[in-house]
Amino acid sequence: MAKTPMIRQASILGSIPNLAVLALFVCAGFSCFARDGMIYGAAAFFVLRFALRSIPHDHRAGVALVRSQQFADAIPHFLRSFDFFESKRWLDDYRAFLLLSPSSASYREMAMANAAFCYAQAGDGANARKYYERCLELFPDSMLATTALAMLNAGTNSSDA
Known part of the structure; x- marks a missing residue:
């Protein structure tokens, strides 16, 4: 079976909020838990991003x-x-x-x-x-x-x- 063609129209400007929220989570994690907090912050961002996919x-x-x-x-x-x-x-x-x-x-x-x-x-x-x-x-x-x-x-x- 041939793959159905899919089009994704990603926007560079639309990606900026993703990066900004990721940076916010990483910085918040760092300020709360020092170096390991960056990992916690990044993990929290990806959990949030995954949860938002259900909407x-x-x-x-x-x-x-x-x-x-x-x-x-x-x-x-x-x-x-x-x-x-x-x-x-x-x-x-x-x-x-x-x-x-x-x-x-x-x-x-x-x-x-x-x-x-x-x-x-x-x-x-x-x-x-x-x-x-x-x-x-x-x-x-x-x-x-x-x-x-x-x-x-x-x-x-x-x-x-």
């Missing part, structure tokens, strides 16, 4: 299903992820600080584009197009949705010729 659980479940090519099963996870982060926009807007997520795309944008991708992979071009267009309405600069729609349009135009 976008539907997103992560959807990605796992995409990796195993279970596209139809992944769609509801991405739609729930979108709804969750839509209702908590502040969490998505400040994800670099609150979730230590360095992604340049918001969870809402990723959820919408991933749902559209899953529809396309499941053979439902109409819903794929609908969700990519909705993604562009909400995120006009989304290169994921722009590129995917261009490919969908190219496929439609070439079959008409």
Whole structure:
């Protein structure tokens, strides 16, 4: 089975909060426990980072299903992820600080584009197009949705010729 292509849009600016929090934990550990405290601080940072990964659980479940090519099963996870982060926009807007997520795309944008991708992979071009267009309405600069729609349009135009 071929691997499903995955795109990660990491942001250098989004990585800065990760490094800052790590430095804060290491410094706090050092000031409390001297040299060994740096290790405690780094360990605490990684425990925190691992714990924060549970917040976008539907997103992560959807990605796992995409990796195993279970596209139809992944769609509801991405739609729930979108709804969750839509209702908590502040969490998505400040994800670099609150979730230590360095992604340049918001969870809402990723959820919408991933749902559209899953529809396309499941053979439902109409819903794929609908969700990519909705993604562009909400995120006009989304290169994921722009590129995917261009490919969908190219496929439609070439079959008409």
